[in-house]
Amino acid sequence: MISGINKLYDAYLSEKLHLNNLITSLFKILESETNKRTISIVFTIFNEIPNIGSEFYSFFENNLISNENEEIRIRCFKFIAYNYSDIGEKSLIWSIRKENSTKLLKMMIKDLNNNNFNFSKSIKKELDKRLKRLSEKFELHKNEILFLLDVVRDLRNVRKFEMNNNSYLNLENQCYLQYENNHIIILLMFLRYDLPKSIINLKNLKYLDLSYNYFHKIPRTLKYLPCLKYLDLSWNELEKFPEFIKNIKNSCLRELNLGFNHIKTIPTWISDLNNLHTLDMRSNNLKTLPKFVMDLPNLEFINISDNYLNEIPLFIKGHQSVISKERGKVMKISRCSRGLKSLQIIF
Known part of the structure; x- marks a missing residue:
């Protein structure tokens, strides 16, 4: 074809072929063409033709309106x-x-913002x-519509539904969200290799489930989600x-759920997470539980089962409230003497 x-x-x-015949032949090819490289070559030729006349405008207009590609x-x-x-x-x-193509809509927005054309x-x-109109249709703030455009390829595939008096959107590509007062508050995204940068627009997001993805690293842009209360990063490839x-x-x-990854250590700065209640680190590569974890004032539950801890750390030994379970042990540690809440640890 090329x-x-x-x-x-x-x-x-x-000069063996008239311009009209060239344009007609190229658009004939585009009628059924799906190969991006072929399409690119055709439009490269269009762009190389100097002063292409208005008599050919209808070809481009018809394809803009009706071509399925x-x-x-x-x-x-x-x-x-x-x-x-x-x-x-x-x-x-x-x-x-x-x-309905979000790729085309995003291109329009980008070109408009960058003044690429004299619109x-x-x-x-x-x-x-x-x-x-999209904001009104999907009941989302305008900035959060930009996130929706990044996740969905075709707006016709977005499904709204109500359940237990809550409002949800079912998007393409294993993505689901709950919204309230025009803001996304719960987001679940699965089987992905990356995250759209526009996720930083979700300033009211409280619950983020990114489990069952292929992430080796988590983008730093997530630090701009100030309302985040629940974060699930389990079943990824984090080291x-x-x-x-x-x-x-x-x-x-x-x-915070980081279970089923490949994490080897818990950093010292975790002690700054004063509101952390639950930490799930099961099935990682931990070899020890650092003592500073005990200083988290509101931590009540930590799961470090199925790691590489050979023995219970010395600073925990001596406590009597150990309950045997089918897999591992559950230990409840009193920290009342230090003004802290009791801590339950699963080994």
Whole structure:
């Protein structure tokens, strides 16, 4: 296919093929083309043709409106915005109003913010209106709609539902969220290799479940989630205790689950997490439980079972309240003498 496209262009350059025939042939190819490289080559040729006339505008307009291939619609939008900004304004506005591809919508927002094209005030206003309509439709703040656009590929796949008087969105790619008062408060994301940067827009997020992913590192951007109370990072590929946690200002983190990773040590700064109630470190590579964990004032439960601890640490030995269980031991330690809550540890 690519060699055929190059032959067409060579024939045009050698004046053996009329421009009209070249354009018609290339769009004929695009009618059923899905290969991104082929699409890229076709539009590279379009961009290399000097002063492409308005008589060919309808080809780009029709594909912007009706072509099922997202990549082709994106390139047609850009081509019209750059080459036919005057006569193409109505078709660009139509696309802004109707487009369900989040990739195209994000491209519009990016190009508008970066002034990549000489968009008219009408187009800028229309894009603002579209974001407002999406905000109303999904009952989310405008900034949090940007996160939704990063997670979903097609807006038609977003499903709203109610359960127990709570409002939820079921997104694509194993992503679910609960929202309240136009803000996302609970977010669950599974089977991912990365996180969208726009997650920092979720300033009211309280519960974040990122278990069952493929993360080797957790992005530092999560430190900008000031309301986070519950964080589940279990069943990932983490080798180090996530450092972003220590940078959460005025952290209200109450429960932290890092089970089923490959973490070897618990850092000293964990003692600064004054609100931490539960710490789950089961099935990691810990060889000891550091004494400073005992200084966490509100810690009531810690699970370090299925690690590499050969014996109970000396600073814990001597306590009598040990309850045998099927797997490991449960030890309840009184810290009343130090004004701290009792601590239950599973070994």
